[in-house]
Amino acid sequence: xxxxxxxxxxxxxxxxxxxxxxxxxxxxxxxxxxxxxxxxxxxxxxxxxxxxxxxxxxxxxxxxxxxxxxxxxxxxxxxxxxxxxxxxxxxxxxxxxxxxxxxxxxxxxxxxxxxxxxxxxxxxxxxxxxxxxxxxxxxxxxxxxxxxxxxxxxxxxxxxxxxxxxxxxxxxxxxxxxxxxxxxxxxxxxxxxxxxxxxxxxxxxxxxxxxxxxxxxxxxxxxxxxxxxxxxxxxxxxxxxxxxxxxxxxxxxxxxxxxxxxxxxxxxxxxxxxxxxxxxxxxxxxxxxxxxxxxxxxxxxxxxxxxxxxxxxxxxxxxxxxxxxxxx
Numbered sequence: 001x002x003x004x005x006x007x008x009x010x011x012x013x014x015x016x017x018x019x020x021x022x023x024x025x026x027x028x029x030x031x032x033x034x035x036x037x038x039x040x041x042x043x044x045x046x047x048x049x050x051x052x053x054x055x056x057x058x059x060x061x062x063x064x065x066x067x068x069x070x071x072x073x074x075x076x077x078x079x080x081x082x083x084x085x086x087x088x089x090x091x092x093x094x095x096x097x098x099x100x101x102x103x104x105x106x107x108x109x110x111x112x113x114x115x116x117x118x119x120x121x122x123x124x125x126x127x128x129x130x131x132x133x134x135x136x137x138x139x140x141x142x143x144x145x146x147x148x149x150x151x152x153x154x155x156x157x158x159x160x161x162x163x164x165x166x167x168x169x170x171x172x173x174x175x176x177x178x179x180x181x182x183x184x185x186x187x188x189x190x191x192x193x194x195x196x197x198x199x200x201x202x203x204x205x206x207x208x209x210x211x212x213x214x215x216x217x218x219x220x221x222x223x224x225x226x227x228x229x230x231x232x233x234x235x236x237x238x239x240x241x242x243x244x245x246x247x248x249x250x251x252x253x254x255x256x257x258x259x260x261x262x263x264x265x266x267x268x269x270x271x272x273x274x275x276x277x278x279x280x281x282x283x284x285x286x287x288x289x290x291x292x293x294x295x296x297x298x299x300x301x302x303x304x305x306x307x308x309x310x311x312x313x314x315x316x317x318x319x320x321x322x323x324x325x326x327x328x
Contacts, residue, residue, distance in 0.1 A: 016037055046223065048246050056180040058198065072103055074105075077093060077106040078137065080108070080109075080139045080192065082300075083235035083236065083287075083291045088138050088195075089137050098222075117142065117143045133158065136159045138160075139163075139192070140157075140175075141177055144168055144169070158173060160176045161192060162195050178190055189239040189240075191233045193229050194233055200222055226247065226254055234248060234280045255275050262309055262316075263309055270319055271290065290319070290325075296325075
């Protein structure tokens with residue numbers, strides 16, 4: 001016996017008159033249905049992002065990273081094996097290098113060998129030469145044993161994640177996650193790459209306050225990496241609340257100007273998409289799947305190397321490998 005399925009119309013909130021009168025009635029109705037009822041909410045500039053101050057542990061995490069940069073400590077970024085983890089890892093690698101990190105590397109777990117996240121077997125591979133600071137991207141909130149093992153090895157551990165925590169959270173030195181219990185950050189929908197973008201912004205501010213930047217080591221503009229933030233946000237299918245719309249809009253504008261990472265541009269080209277008219281669907285259906293294919297069939301290292309490559313030819317070669325994995 002088959003059940004009857006019915007499509008129910010979404011109720012439209014009452015129009016309070018906060019939107020411009022010049023809007024077409026259909027656009028007005030769509031905006032109201034999406035909870036946009038005020039003209040101020042239509043602005044998607046970087047200045048419209050939520051301030052980072054209420055993100056849990058963000059100051060402590062930023063101070064740990066800033067100290068590691070200034071002291072030339074060994075920093076290891078451990079990412080997840082999907083597009084969100086790959087873009088977040090690439091973002092961390094590029095941004096910290098631009099801030100002057102001298103000893104920086106990344107690892108991404110092979111899902112067939114180590115499973116998900118910062119597992120004990122993965123940490124054990126670091127035992128011979130553990131990093132001074134280990135930073136997770138898009139994972140770690142459920143890795144209680146892995147974090148404990150890393151700290152046993154003498155690592156400081158910063159967890160950045162966006163997933164819901166379980167009954168027990170890891171004993172990390174800092175946990176940056178908008179979904180932590182008691183966290184007051186307004187947007188609970190950020191992807192892992194968005195959380196990392198916020199953290200890196202505070203790291204830069206701490207370094208600036210410490211007088212780290214100078215004529216030979218200028219302060220980097222982290223907005224140059226918003227194409228990666230947009231890609232990871234769209235590919236992870238998180239709800240596009242206003243904060244995420246700001247990140248995606250700003251990233252898409254960089255792509256349309258031809259200012260995106262060479263690897264992202266190569267993946268768009270292989271997906272037969274014109275970067276000049278890029279939209280979120282191009283990231284979700286052309287770039288994201290090609291990037292995810294590496295983590296699904298092999299490991300995500302090739303995807304991350306594609307995104308961090310500064311050389312267009314090398315980036316295209318890596319993108320072609322990802323494209324072939326996607327075809328498989």
